[in-house]
Amino acid sequence: MMAVGWRGLSAGDVSRRLGLAGEVMARLAPVSRVGGPEVVLPAEGVAARLLARLGLEEADRESTLAARPDVRREPELWWVLDRSYRLLLAQMGQRRAGDPAWRALPDRTGAVGRHLFVWVFLAVVPQVRDYHAAIGLTDEESWDSLSALGDELASSRRLTGRAGLDATWGLPLVFTGVGFRLGRLGFERSCPESGEHEFLQVGESVLNTHVPASRTPLTDEACDASFARAIALAGQFPERVVGFACHSWLMDEQLTQYLPSTSNILRFQRRFTTFTDRVRADWAPIEHVFHRRFDGDDVPGALLDELPQRTTLERAIVTHLRSGGHWHNQTGWLRTH
Structure with missing residues (x-):
C-alpha cells in the first residue's frame, strides 16, 4: 500500500x-x-x-x-x-x-x-x-x-x-499537561463540581493527589514541599482549586491496625480530614506493592503464599487478607481554602 x-x-x-x-x-x-x-x-x-x-x-x-x-x-x-x-x-x-x-x-x-x-x-x-x-x-x-x-x-x-504498555488512563493526562509531578507527589487537575457534593460546592475543584512509586521516602518534609508547590501552581488555573483529594488504598483506615502511628503512610493519610467513596480493592496493594495480578474477586491463597514478607507493610497486607479481610480504595479530602 x-x-x-x-x-x-x-x-x-x-x-x-x-x-x-x-x-x-x-x-x-x-x-x-x-x-x-x-x-x-x-x-x-x-x-x-x-x-x-x-x-x-x-x-x-x-x-x-x-x-x-x-x-x-x-x-x-x-x-x-x-x-x-x-x-x-x-x-x-x-x-x-x-x-x-x-x-x-x-x-x-x-x-x-x-x-x-x-x-x-x-x-x-x-x-x-x-x-x-x-x-x-x-x-x-x-x-x-x-x-x-x-x-x-x-x-x-x-x-x-511483556514489553509495551498495558491499558493506561494516567499517561494521557500527563501528556496533555493535566497531570504533573511536583517533587515527591503527583497531582492532576479535576473538573469543577457542577452539582451537589458533600465536600465541594458548585464551581469548586480539587487537585487529585497521587503517590508515585519511588525510592525516596514519603516524609513529612517531602510532602509539605509538594503540597506547597501545588497550591502555588493552582493559583494560575482558571478553575477554583480549594484543596486536594486522594483516591487510593493508602487511604484505607484499616492500615492503622497494622502500621505504627509514626509510619510515613499513616502520617500522609492523616493529612486528609474526610473520607468517602470506599470501594473494595484487594487488587490495589497486590499490584502496587508486590507487582502481581490475579483473576477473580478474591486473592488466591497460592498467590499469598508466594508474596514476600520482608517489611511491616508487606506483612500487613498479607495478614489482613489471610484473616478474611479486604483492602479498599477510599477518597481522602483535604480543604485548604
Missing part, C-alpha cells in the same frame, strides 16, 4: 482489520472533526535520547525503538497513531469529565501495537513541554512529570511479562 493509503481508511476499516474495541473507536471517532497537524515521529537518534530522558529502563528503550511504527507496513496502526496524537493536541491543558482509559490494542497488533501509544506520547513531547512552561512548571518539574512514561512501561512489563 502507498504511503498515503492510511489517509483513505475509514474508521470501520481500521476497527475491523485491527479488531479494536468499541471504546477505542469511541475515543477516536470525534478526531476527524478536530483537525490539526498530522503526526511526525522523532528520528531514531532523537527518539533514543528522548526515551532515556523520560526515564525508560534499557529494556523498554530497546523494545520501543524496535517497534517503531511504519506508515507503509502498518497503515491501520498509523491511522490510530495519527488520530491519538491529534486528540492529545486538542485536549492539551483540558480535563474532561469521564476521560476514557486508553485501552491496550489487541494482541494481533503485535509489538508495534503494544508500543504505539509510547510513540504517540513521544510525538507530543514538544507541545506538552511548551504547555508546562506556560503554566509555570520548571524545566526539571516538566521532565520529572513526563518520566511517568518510563515508570508505567516498567510497571506494565513487570505485571504482564
Whole structure:
C-alpha cells in the first residue's frame, strides 16, 4: 500500500482489520472533526535520547525503538497513531469529565501495537513541554512529570511479562499537561463540581493527589514541599482549586491496625480530614506493592503464599487478607481554602 493509503481508511476499516474495541473507536471517532497537524515521529537518534530522558529502563528503550511504527507496513496502526496524537493536541491543558482509559490494542497488533501509544506520547513531547512552561512548571518539574512514561512501561512489563504498555488512563493526562509531578507527589487537575457534593460546592475543584512509586521516602518534609508547590501552581488555573483529594488504598483506615502511628503512610493519610467513596480493592496493594495480578474477586491463597514478607507493610497486607479481610480504595479530602 502507498504511503498515503492510511489517509483513505475509514474508521470501520481500521476497527475491523485491527479488531479494536468499541471504546477505542469511541475515543477516536470525534478526531476527524478536530483537525490539526498530522503526526511526525522523532528520528531514531532523537527518539533514543528522548526515551532515556523520560526515564525508560534499557529494556523498554530497546523494545520501543524496535517497534517503531511504519506508515507503509502498518497503515491501520498509523491511522490510530495519527488520530491519538491529534486528540492529545486538542485536549492539551483540558480535563474532561469521564476521560476514557486508553485501552491496550489487541494482541494481533503485535509489538508495534503494544508500543504505539509510547510513540504517540513521544510525538507530543514538544507541545506538552511548551504547555508546562506556560503554566509555570520548571524545566526539571516538566521532565520529572513526563518520566511517568518510563515508570508505567516498567510497571506494565513487570505485571504482564511483556514489553509495551498495558491499558493506561494516567499517561494521557500527563501528556496533555493535566497531570504533573511536583517533587515527591503527583497531582492532576479535576473538573469543577457542577452539582451537589458533600465536600465541594458548585464551581469548586480539587487537585487529585497521587503517590508515585519511588525510592525516596514519603516524609513529612517531602510532602509539605509538594503540597506547597501545588497550591502555588493552582493559583494560575482558571478553575477554583480549594484543596486536594486522594483516591487510593493508602487511604484505607484499616492500615492503622497494622502500621505504627509514626509510619510515613499513616502520617500522609492523616493529612486528609474526610473520607468517602470506599470501594473494595484487594487488587490495589497486590499490584502496587508486590507487582502481581490475579483473576477473580478474591486473592488466591497460592498467590499469598508466594508474596514476600520482608517489611511491616508487606506483612500487613498479607495478614489482613489471610484473616478474611479486604483492602479498599477510599477518597481522602483535604480543604485548604
